[in-house]
Amino acid sequence: MQTAFTNICERMGQSQELSEFKCGTVIGCHLCNKSIREISLLLNIPQSTVSGIRTKWKRLGTAATQPQSEQGQTMLKHTLRRSRQLSAESIAKDLQTSCGLQISTTTVRRELHRMGFHG
Known part of the structure; x- marks a missing residue:
């Protein structure tokens, strides 16, 4: 049986990039005047991730990963x-x-x- 605590522990520490498609979807939703919360619920990704993608897009004009x-x-x-x-x-x-x-x-x-x- 999987509890909520177990589910959270399994997700902790998982740092993976979103696909270009998902980043583009976030930007598209933003351009359609969706809020961060609405985008987060719609795409099932954290609000902090949505906010980070929007900020990067506004600042750099792209949501692509920057070089090392x-x-x-x-x-x-x-x-x-x-x-x-x-x-x-x-x-x-x-x-x-x-x-x-x-x-x-x-x-x-x-x-x-x-x-x-x-x-």
Whole structure:
């Protein structure tokens, strides 16, 4: 017998992307002036997911998944906030050990320069 608690526990931790069709359906419902709650009930997906898709579509003009390079830039910013006096070599090593990114010191320097860090 499956209880409500068991059902919730089975769903916890499941992080999977919606298909392009479902994302398009969410955007289509939004364009037809449906509320987040109505879209959520209609498509049987959480309201937070509907809200996230709408926000991404409004901000970027698309609901497609963004490339992994943004994740690397975010990690680089967090590393720099800890200490601004790290060398490019130590930043590259830190990123390789902490999140498994294969990154060269030249790439670190280029990204730092692009983000406005000079010197």
